Amino acid sequence: MDDIRSRETDLGDDRFSIGIWLGGTTTPNTWTAANRALSKLKDSRENNPFLLLRCPWCGTQMGPIPKGAKGGQEAVGYMAVTKSKIRFVCPDIKCRFGLRHEREGLPIHVVDDGIYDSRPTLIIGTVDKFAMLAWQTNARSLFGLGPDGTREVSPPGLIIQDELHLISGPLGSMVGLYEPIIEDLCTDHRGPVPIRPKIIASTATIRSYGKQVLHLYGRSKVKLFPPHGLEEGQSFFSAPAKLLDGTLAPGRRYLGVMSSSLGSIQTVQVRVAAATLQGAMQIPEADRDGYWTNLNFLNSLRELGNTVSLLQSDIPDYLTGIRKRDGISPENFRWPRITMELTSRRRSDEIPKAIEQLQQKYGEDGCVDVCLASSIIEVGVDINRLGLMTIIGQPKTTAQYIQVSGRVGRRWDTRPGLVITIYGAAKPRDRSHYERFRSYHQRLYAQVEPTSVTPFALPVLFRGLHGATVAHIRQTAESKLGPDPFPSESFAIATGLVRARAAQVDPAELDTLDSVIARRAKEWSRGERTKWNANVDGGDPLQGLMRYAGSAQEPGAKVPTIWDTPTSMRNVDAECQLRITDAYAIDAVSQPKEAQ
Incomplete structure (x- = not known):
């Protein structure tokens, strides 16, 4: 362009x-x-x-x-x-x-x-950056606002939210609290009728989307695209793939494995990994590429670490036993030579390189044998050559299960996907999924859990209301404006936006919201702060209004309340200081024998 x-x-x-x-x-x-x-x-x-x-x-x-x-x-x-x-x-x-x-x-x-x-x-950004609007006044230019807060050019007119189902739970609640502020900044008020931005959200796994959109964006009119067809599986935009004889084309196949006699899920992992590694040698070379790389999904980094140990010792040992048992010749025998870890433990600049290496085909240098991945592959990893996946343990939600397993078998016409799910016999939830494996997968999308977004619950208000309010005030006022004196008019406008959204989404929480608004107004007006930033690095701990959420207050500081304001929409645990004292120690010698 x-x-x-x-x-x-x-x-x-x-x-x-x-x-x-x-x-x-x-x-x-x-x-x-x-x-x-x-x-x-x-x-x-x-x-x-x-x-x-x-x-x-x-x-x-x-x-x-x-x-x-x-x-x-x-x-x-x-x-x-x-x-x-x-x-x-x-x-x-x-x-x-x-x-x-x-x-x-x-x-x-x-x-x-x-x-x-x-x-x-x-x-292109993440919703986490919305929290920085309370700290960075320069961000106003993104909304078409000038240094004095007036509208200079049109604001963003189109917002595309990818993977809408991930904006739920605590993250979705925080985003929903900031959204009235974001929408107002993106609304053009210069004409007789305010022009709001158009919002397009995409997701493959969602339930009760209308309620989630209402709580997030305050939009009651939602259109689903593509719409449902007159018959199941049929719409103007898609239809089930069929072969020339009219039968359904092969799609992704799910296989569940559980063994209560082997003792542990790691033992089952060893056998499945060895079988898939050696089994790929039985596939004709023309079709071998799709099933040469085994993409393993693990629910936690702890389980991933255990699998790394298995690949280094147990799996090679078991492969050696298979070779001796079946008399496999050296040229037809396979080792897990090239393994890869695709998790958040890798540096951010290494992730694109790792994804590029996964695209190396069978026979090319660097072709991966086994890739161990965490939830990082849930979205955005679209590699057409992958056709084999092993999932260790049932993922936490059905939506995650669908997203993860959807990484393989994307080229259904040439390499249909095979998803092997290993269940732990000692885990009741895994056993339940294994026992109803067929019925669960026959209605997989119907099992998707509805998302939960509660932006006006009391814990969310305590955590983020002041941050959203300050964000609107700082973006729409003069860039040099300080927090003193208390901007009562701007405060009322910002909190009014939040209150109007609460009245539309959850009227039952209006009384709670009003009490929190009154409390924050009282704290701000009585604090007499002259600086926005109260952080030690680059701010004034004695005269600042806000400090980074999760940062500890200076030891011994006797100052009025400073607002812990988030820099991210996600959880940030605060640090605390512990002091061990012997003031309450029990003297075992002086105690009766019965007390000892």
């Missing part, structure tokens, strides 16, 4: 661009942090926070490249334009966005400061 714009005369001078808006642990949030990260990236093999590994126009490799014998590495494609800014420029001089056009570079932004300055056409 930006290339077309540059060649046309009637598409304006503003570039079509894309930005990724994530936390500081993934991408740099400031130009200072970006330059520091670039220097570290050149000096050593540090985490690459710039994400872009190939030019999206020509495919040329970008990112860290080892220098060879000299040591260190080069950051190819990441160009420091000035002492404070970094630009993506394709290293291929012939590329449309290459060195010949370095003044333009690629229209891609990963640094928050660059996103606020350029206001990209399309922004």
